[in-house]
């Protein structure tokens with residue numbers, strides 16, 4: 001039993017007031033089931049304060065990005081050691097918004113993944129195809145390229161404590177979710193690719209689905225054998241919506 005991880009990627013949303021209300025709701029309703037882990041990833045300025053708000057609760061803390069460098073003259077960047085210092089256990093790397101908007105290549109993503117590991121963070125590696133790539137039959141080739149770039153950089157052992165998130169770009173923030181069958185097919189493919197390097201790591205790793213996950217579609221997705229939770233954007237900003245997704249996971253345990 002791998003258990004479920006329900007992770008909230010708040011993206012560039014929040015304020016002290018909004019975060020207080022959101023976290024109070026999440027902490028108050030967090031499932032007691034140890035097989036359903038909750039994680040919140042606030043924007044950088046709020047990580048410390050959200051860390052204090054979740055103290056003593058089972059909710060975990062993560063960041064949305066990390067520098068590939070460990071320290072030095074990199075204005076505006078944040079090192080993995082700093083994220084550990086402020087209490088992060090996880091960090092998202094290679095989100096499609098960073099790949100598309102900030103120009104992060106698979107090689108940069110691999111460097112960030114490596115930097116996260118060196119700092120003792122658990123990377124959540126995002127992979128996923130655009131609509132154009134899906135429609136032209138390139139989905140698996142895109143996933144292979146994104147995943148192999150990191151596998152070649154850190155080896156399969158680097159995935160021991162990592163998480164993978166399959167986030168089809170066409171499903172992010174659109175209200176269009178991949179069907180459970182579409183998602184399962186790609187998740188299975190990801191696990192098989194890992195299996196070809198190490199069956200133990202492949203069996204153990206959590207593969208999350210992300211892209212318009214809501215309370216009413218979460219159970220259909222999470223009930224598939226290779227879907228181990230979700231990386232949630234919009235629905236992570238309201239505690240009731242986020243908890244409804246966590247409850248869907250709990251109902252499957």
Ligand code: 13P
Nearest residue numbers: 009172173211212233234
């Ligand atoms: P939405 O849940 O808003 O579609 O966002 C998904 C996402 O990008 C999480 O990282």
